[in-house]
Amino acid sequence: MTPEELHELAQAHLEADKKLSHCLFVCGAAACLAARSDAVIEAFQAAVKARGLEESVAVKNAGCMGLCALGPLVRVEPAGVLYQQVTPEDAGAILDGLGGPPVERLVCPTDVPFYQRQFNIVLENSGHIDSESLDDYVARGGYAALAKALTAMTPGQVVDEVTTSGLRGRGGGGYRTGLKWSTVAKAPGQKKYVICNADEGDPGAFMDRSVLESDPHRVLEGMAIAAYAVGANEGYIYVRAEYPLAIKRLADAIRKAQRAGVLGNAIMGTTFSFQVDLRLGAGAFVCGEETALISSIEGKRGTPRPRPPYPAEFGLWGRPTLINNVETFANVPAIVRNGGHWFASIGTEKSAGTKVFALAGRVVNTGLIEVPMGITLREIIYDIGGGIPEGRKFKAVQTGGPSGGCIPQQYLDMPVDYESLAQVGSIMGSGGMIVMDETSCMVDVARFFMDFCRTESCGRCVPCRVGTTHMHTLLTRITDGSATLDDLALLEELCEMVKQTSLCGLGQTAPNPVISTLRYFRDEYLAHIVEKRCPAGVCRMTRAPKEVAV
Amino acid sequence: MTPVPIPAGRVKTLKIDGRDVSGYENQTILEIARENNIHIPTLCNLEGLDDIGACRLCLVEIKGLARLLPACVTRVQEGMEVLTDTERLRRHRRMVIELLLSERNHVCAVCVSNGHCELQSLAQTLGVNHVHVPYRYPRMAVDATHGRFGVDHNRCILCTRCVRVCDQIEGAHTWDVAGRGVEAMIISDLKQDWGASATCTSCGKCVQVCPTGALFVKGKAVGEMTKQREFLPYLTLMREGEK
Ligand SMILES: Cc1cc2nc3c(=O)[nH]c(=O)nc-3n(C[C@H](O)[C@H](O)[C@H](O)COP(=O)(O)O)c2cc1C
Ligand code: SF4
Numbered sequence: 001m002t003p004e005e006l007h008e009l010a011q012a013h014l015e016a017d018k019k020l021s022h023c024l025f026v027c028g029a030a031a032c033l034a035a036r037s038d039a040v041i042e043a044f045q046a047a048v049k050a051r052g053l054e055e056s057v058a059v060k061n062a063g064c065m066g067l068c069a070l071g072p073l074v075r076v077e078p079a080g081v082l083y084q085q086v087t088p089e090d091a092g093a094i095l096d097g098l099g100g101p102p103v104e105r106l107v108c109p110t111d112v113p114f115y116q117r118q119f120n121i122v123l124e125n126s127g128h129i130d131s132e133s134l135d136d137y138v139a140r141g142g143y144a145a146l147a148k149a150l151t152a153m154t155p156g157q158v159v160d161e162v163t164t165s166g167l168r169g170r171g172g173g174g175y176r177t178g179l180k181w182s183t184v185a186k187a188p189g190q191k192k193y194v195i196c197n198a199d200e201g202d203p204g205a206f207m208d209r210s211v212l213e214s215d216p217h218r219v220l221e222g223m224a225i226a227a228y229a230v231g232a233n234e235g236y237i238y239v240r241a242e243y244p245l246a247i248k249r250l251a252d253a254i255r256k257a258q259r260a261g262v263l264g265n266a267i268m269g270t271t272f273s274f275q276v277d278l279r280l281g282a283g284a285f286v287c288g289e290e291t292a293l294i295s296s297i298e299g300k301r302g303t304p305r306p307r308p309p310y311p312a313e314f315g316l317w318g319r320p321t322l323i324n325n326v327e328t329f330a331n332v333p334a335i336v337r338n339g340g341h342w343f344a345s346i347g348t349e350k351s352a353g354t355k356v357f358a359l360a361g362r363v364v365n366t367g368l369i370e371v372p373m374g375i376t377l378r379e380i381i382y383d384i385g386g387g388i389p390e391g392r393k394f395k396a397v398q399t400g401g402p403s404g405g406c407i408p409q410q411y412l413d414m415p416v417d418y419e420s421l422a423q424v425g426s427i428m429g430s431g432g433m434i435v436m437d438e439t440s441c442m443v444d445v446a447r448f449f450m451d452f453c454r455t456e457s458c459g460r461c462v463p464c465r466v467g468t469t470h471m472h473t474l475l476t477r478i479t480d481g482s483a484t485l486d487d488l489a490l491l492e493e494l495c496e497m498v499k500q501t502s503l504c505g506l507g508q509t510a511p512n513p514v515i516s517t518l519r520y521f522r523d524e525y526l527a528h529i530v531e532k533r534c535p536a537g538v539c540r541m542t543r544a545p546k547e548v549a550v
Numbered sequence: 551m552t553p554v555p556i557p558a559g560r561v562k563t564l565k566i567d568g569r570d571v572s573g574y575e576n577q578t579i580l581e582i583a584r585e586n587n588i589h590i591p592t593l594c595n596l597e598g599l600d601d602i603g604a605c606r607l608c609l610v611e612i613k614g615l616a617r618l619l620p621a622c623v624t625r626v627q628e629g630m631e632v633l634t635d636t637e638r639l640r641r642h643r644r645m646v647i648e649l650l651l652s653e654r655n656h657v658c659a660v661c662v663s664n665g666h667c668e669l670q671s672l673a674q675t676l677g678v679n680h681v682h683v684p685y686r687y688p689r690m691a692v693d694a695t696h697g698r699f700g701v702d703h704n705r706c707i708l709c710t711r712c713v714r715v716c717d718q719i720e721g722a723h724t725w726d727v728a729g730r731g732v733e734a735m736i737i738s739d740l741k742q743d744w745g746a747s748a749t750c751t752s753c754g755k756c757v758q759v760c761p762t763g764a765l766f767v768k769g770k771a772v773g774e775m776t777k778q779r780e781f782l783p784y785l786t787l788m789r790e791g792e793k
């Protein structure tokens with residue numbers, strides 16, 4: 001397909017859509033699917049057929065619409081009505097009501113802060129296209145950015161555009177994407193690789209999964225643009241095997257893109273070729289670390305190795321390798337399409353663009369949100385999230401998963417950007433955001449994350465392998481009432497040591513949840529240790545000495 | 551020390567512990583330190599094997615850098631100022647040893663390697679006279695199925711020298727690591743008995759490179775297991791010559 005044909009396809013598809021009177025988008029991403037949205041789709045299709053409306057009403061298997069807790073979600077266009085918790089039995093009523101007032105009992109209001117405060121780049125197509133349709137993606141401007149890059153820009157100009165955009169890695173580290181691309185582009189060697197990191201291992205995080213399930217072509221397009229920019233012809237997507245739907249959609253999208261000539265050999269009639277393959281991760285958190293991931297693709301045990309040399313210089317099979325996160329790649333088509341300056345104007349000066357978060361825990365609205373950088377935590381939790389349920393009191397918000405920290409009340413008005421989060425002892429991370437209220441015990445939270453790190457440590461280096469185990473033992477002593485102040489001192493000593501001496505990011509950041517809770521909630525630790533009491537009433541203190549137990 | 555074949559590359563000058571030293575650009579801080587008789591403690595490193603930077607004993611401070619870097623895998627750079635023996639490093643090194651001693655069951659008094667053990671002697675030179683962290687006392691197996699050798703997992707510190715010597719020097723790749731975190735274990739073949747291994751050539755190199763009493767020659771009493779390592783640099787040298 002040449003760029004002209006691509007444009008024609010988009011136009012034709014838009015024309016065809018105009019003939020429809022209504023389009024029903026049923027979310028078919030994992031959370032809604034778990035609420036049986038597949039049955040809802042079938043019911044709609046059957047109902048459309050029964051009413052003979054095939055010509056005028058289309059039913060599409062769309063991607064995530066954000067409010068996952070209220071699924072299955074169904075959007076009706078062009079009316080723009082959103083329905084929540086739709087059952088197969090509702091299909092008839094919704095269809096019969098088309099053109100008239102919406103079915104009141106199912107309506108999910110969209111003029112609420114949850115939707116109004118969001119800003120969509122990465123998720124711009126989620127819920128607005130059929131996730132399995134290349135045509136739908138193209139009709140919304142898909143692959144136009146790749147066409148632009150291939151026909152109107154040099155690889156150097158593409159790198160420059162990404163540098164101008166100020167985009168930073170969304171996989172957790174926040175490394176400047178433009179700089180990474182230019183390093184790989186400049187690295188000597190004929191053979192280079194592009195890898196998309198879709199291992200998403202943070203507990204509770206599902207940003208990348210949602211993007212892959214809802215809009216897989218977007219990631220492929222971003223990778224192809226990156227490959228062109230750095231001079232690579234082969235790429236891999238390393239996706240965890242626990243994401244069967246994402247894998248299916250990706251495999252399907254790759255096949256369709258190759259058939260349409262927007263991926264594979266001689267893309268869009270140019271001399272540029274780019275092949276993409278899937279590699280499945282077997283569920284080790286550490287395989288999300290770039291050097292472990294590369295080792296795993298090479299067929300070896302997934303353990304990190306010391307850096308430098310960085311993958312940009314010495315990566316897959318020893319070749320220069322560009323490795324970026326799913327969300328990072330998903331931003332690229334929009335940047336190339338609208339220009340780096342446009343992207344840089346969104347968000348803050350040092351943290352441009354938007355960030356997708358998986359909002360979870362003690363908030364009214366849980367689900368997937370995309371917000372401009374620089375928004376405050378308060379806006380996210382109280383406006384978008386709808387506040388803390390049951391009138392309870394906010395205690396802390398955890399970002400960055402097992403590598404991050406807990407941010408207390410006094411920083412609620414702090415802007416969400418890489419630097420601010422780091423300053424208060426947390427990190428942006430990949431996008432997990434867990435809200436905690438007064439019923440959460442901060443020691444218990446720290447212990448939960450330490451348990452995660454302990455079991456996910458690869459075991460290669462001593463500080464992480466043994467240190468996380470001991471820290472977990474000490475935290476367990478605190479939560480069961482048997483700890484002494486000496487244990488606390490030892491815990492702090494281990495935090496410092498493991499952080500400074502571990503080989504890879506897992507060990508280096510594993511103490512963060514403990515360090516940040518100690519920084520802001522030391523009194524809770526002391527209540528456990530000295531008074532043998534859990535202020536939140538979570539820990540059972542089963543091994544506390546009898547005489548002081550309360 | 552055995553002569554090392556001269557590596558090609560440009561010469562860099564740097565400072566280690568205040569002393570001006572020089573080295574080729576593809577040499578590591580550890581190599582240059584050793585050439586100049588500056589002692590940096592190591593455990594996973596063994597001359598002749600690829601380095602993996604895993605034990606973290608050789609971490610050094612580099613001026614202007616917040617991170618500590620492992621001397622065994624970090625290449626020298628022009629103008630680098632390296633500190634190998636600061637109070638912070640000594641503290642971390644003692645803790646590494648404490649962590650290793652507490653991880654499994656290191657009972658020197660009944661160990662075949664007592665008196666010839668690298669872990670034991672490091673503990674002594676680094677001043678570890680007390681273990682502050684909680685001992686784990688795990689239940690570990692001993693595999694005595696091999697005719698001549700045995701492996702006592704109670705003493706294994708997962709330095710993977712055996713894995714590397716078997717793979718890189720002997721070419722058999724009998725050993726590898728299974729499991730993760732503290733559950734990680736050295737295994738032969740696909741976690742089969744050593745005695746039943748189809749790949750083991752019984753060369754005994756793994757036994758000789760093991761720093762502790764984890765791999766031993768059968769029939770040794772307490773303290774009798776001394777190890778010969780001279781063959782390694784020799785073998786490497788012979789191979790270089792063949793190239
Ligand atoms: C223990 C550990 C786990 C990681 N897991 C992921 C992951 O699941 N997904 C991801 O994109 N990056 C992960 N990273 C970060 C990657 O190493 C790497 O920095 C990232 O993929 C680079 O992409 P970016 O620059 O686009 O963020 C992890 C890092 C560490 C240390
Ligand atoms: S820090 Fe942990 S995960 Fe990383 S190499 Fe060391 S043991 Fe493995």
Ligand code: FES
Pocket residue numbers: 591592593594595602603604605606607608609620621622623
């Ligand atoms: S000797 Fe360098 S990390 Fe072990």
